[in-house]
Amino acid sequence: MKNILGTNVIAQVAIIVEDIEKTSQAYADFFGVEKPKVVWTDGYDKAQTEYKGEPSQARAQLAFFDMGSLQLELIQPDEFPSTWRDFLEEHGEGVQHLAFVVDGLKEKVSEMENTEMPLIQKGEYPGGRYAYMDTVKDLKVVLELLENDES
């Protein structure tokens, strides 16, 4: 039996929200921590975002909470088409994806596409890159692969 990702360690649980300032304040209050700084994902020039195979100018605001060994991530999508906005429109606010840190992202994406789990969206972030895979049919949640450059 093979583990396609080479890991089963969940690195992030991500929740799509409509108002990241309000929801991150609610998390901060509930867990007794400082409200984290909300950051924008990069624009197309840096992130080179592709959504369904086409360049996309979609961006999102993000906030991260350290929760034990993983991060809880809040994501507020902008108005452009993205996997984040799709989720909000189809399901409303809630948990959209589970993220795993992998080695060899490109090969893992190919391997998953061969098992009918297509790439939905990809892009670069400072220090690495991500790929959202459409695993909803089989796994009932989107999986995100993260590849960090060696530092």
Added chain:
Amino acid sequence: MKNILGTNVIAQVAIIVEDIEKTSQAYADFFGVEKPKVVWTDGYDKAQTEYKGEPSQARAQLAFFDMGSLQLELIQPDEFPSTWRDFLEEHGEGVQHLAFVVDGLKEKVSEMENTEMPLIQKGEYPGGRYAYMDTVKDLKVVLELLENDES
């Protein structure tokens, strides 16, 4: 700043599914592990399930996968009213709750109810008890509190 739960360690991420045999097989195949045994929650005589303050005969089938420091839990609700069935009917399959192991479950439930996060459902399981709290308005996901008896 106070952490009401006394912890920020996510113990379980739970996904509501329609066909637990099929989805647990898909997870087993994807992560290269044996399909775990699917178990039924106890009936009312043992579980003393209460849903919205009333005794309930609702049960569910559960399957657990160890994913790093936490468990991924699959839940297939039966046909009786429960927070599990509510989620399936309102949202379809997907991530329904995040679980935290707490000390002093009863006091934590009271404290959360005082901050407008009402108890939705509670019950006993072998070795402990659980409480689902309606945190959706503020936190966009249900939280489950778990209290395990000292062994």
